[in-house]
Amino acid sequence: MGSLGAPPDLMSLEFVVDPYPIYRAWRDEHPLIWHEAMGAYIISRYDDVNRAFREFSSENYSWQLEPVIGRSILQMEGREHSVQRALVAPAFRGKDLQGKFLPVIRRNAEELLEAFRADGRVDIVGQFTTRFPIGVIVDMLGLPKSDHALFHGWYSVMMAFLSNVVGDPEVTAAGLRTTAELRAYLTPVIKERRRNPGDDVLSTLCTAEIDGERMTDEEINAFTGLLLIAGGETSDKALASMFKNLVSHPDQLQAVRADRSLIARAFAETLRYSPPVRIILRTVKEETEMSGGTLSAGKSVACVIGAANTDDRRYADADSFNIFREDLDVSRAFSAAANHMAFCGGRHFCVGAVLAKAEVEIGANLLLDAMDDIRFPDGxxxxxxxxxSRAPASLLLEFTPRAA
Structure with a gap:
């Protein structure tokens, strides 16, 4: 590898502006990098990232995530993880999702849409995507609609904490304050739901039982924080990126408008081509050989999903957005059998993937119903x-309003 020169740096301006050429350089020339400043290996090929998600541990969350949400299902392994997953998963799939929460998703989308549908211009991020999933989560938890803005603020601070790679002390302090505020808010609500459960996710978490085990107050607090971060981030950034991708490819946008069943394809291809979460850390359990060399036990590994998902060893014309590609299995794209890495993989596959799909499909359908001739403003x-994580921080769209 020495003859190839130093690998492009994760922290460089070039990476911030456009990571795709650097993804390619990593995959082709530097498939294994030790990044001293981050204290982690970087892996970028599809097969290596896929293997890491299935074989490496998630111990890294003890320092990466636990300070701001507490110890969560992401850190758990073995039986503890299996029990926790069995306790929380039913609330996010099957009859509960179909019967109770699809109307909640639709109502939140319609309320946000009503504020701009007649304007002919919108920042789809600031006015829709960043608020939509948080409103859904708050309503699913059975909490007051008046607290949507409060939870959106907590979500924003938590995401800043997770993205604080330079260790800004003010960002860290804000994250820790948010943790205390969220727990102070939720703990009395949890105790009340244990006494008087309702028909909501928080009540489900309070009353669910597997082999005599129930979630503790602290575990419910942690899962709620995780739900805000993971549930908000995926739907927010994926929906924004999907509209950016489609408007950038008018022929594909028109195809989706004409055949709404293609929304699932557009979402799956967005998850592959421009995944909301670009890097997830794992911890090496034992010395492991991968492309480019040996990873030492106990070290952190940056699994670069953005690079793995655009690996031309796995996908044809991988750097192109194409909702009609044949090498992405849409039928499995929102399950643990997905052949993209956006929802992670293995035992820690995203428990909210089906919820994210429902949110994106409902939100996209309503937006397309309300807006004709969607385009970027001139210039x-x-x-x-x-x-x-990566997506448009804002996304300005112009459109011709359609009658409600």
């Missing part, structure tokens, strides 16, 4: 932002 070029 406007949308840009993505972010290192560990």
């Amino acid at each position: 406007y070029t949308p840009t993505d932002e972010g290192l560990f």
Whole structure:
């Protein structure tokens, strides 16, 4: 590898502006990098990232995530993880999702849409995507609609904490304050739901039981924080990126408008081509050989989903957005059998994937129903932002309003 020169840096301006050429350079020339400043290996090929998600541990969350939400299902392994997953999963799939929460998702989307549908111009991020999933989560938890803005603020601070790669002390302090505020808010609500459960996710978490085990107050607090971060981030950034991708490819946008069943394809391809979360850390359990060399036990590994999902060893014309590609299995794209890495993989596959799919499909359908001739304003070029997660920070769209 020495003859190839130093690998492009994760922290460079070039990576911030456009990571895709660097993804390619990593995969082709530097498939294994030790990044001293981050204290982690970087892996970028599809097969290596896929293997890491299935074989490596998630111990890294003890320092990466636990300070801001508490110890969560992400850190758990073995039976503890299996029990926790069995306790929380029913609330996010099957009859509960179909019967109780699809109307909640639709109502939240319609309320946000009503504020701009007649304007002919919208920042789809600021006015819709960043608020939509948080409103859904608050309503699913059975909490007051008046607290939507409060939870959106907590979500924003938590995401800043997770993205704080430079260790800004003010961002860290704000994250820790948010943790205390969220727990102070939720703990009395949890105790009340244990006494008087209702027909909501928080009550389900309070009363669910597997082999005599129930979630503790602290575990419910942690899962709620995780739900805000993971549930908000995926739907928010994926929906924004999907509209950016479709408006950038008018022929594909028109195909989706004409055949709404293609929304699932557009979402799956967005998860592959421009995944909301670009890097997830794992911890090496034992010395392991991968492309490019040996990883030492106990070290952190940055699994670069953005690079793995655009690996031309796995996908044809991988750097192109194409909802009609044949090498992405849409039928499995929102399950643990997905052949993209956006929802992670293995035992820690995203428990909210089906919820995210429902949110994106409902939100996209309603937006397309309300807006004709969707386009970028003249002279406007949308840009993505972010290192560990990435999407447009704003996305200006012009459109011709359609009658309600």
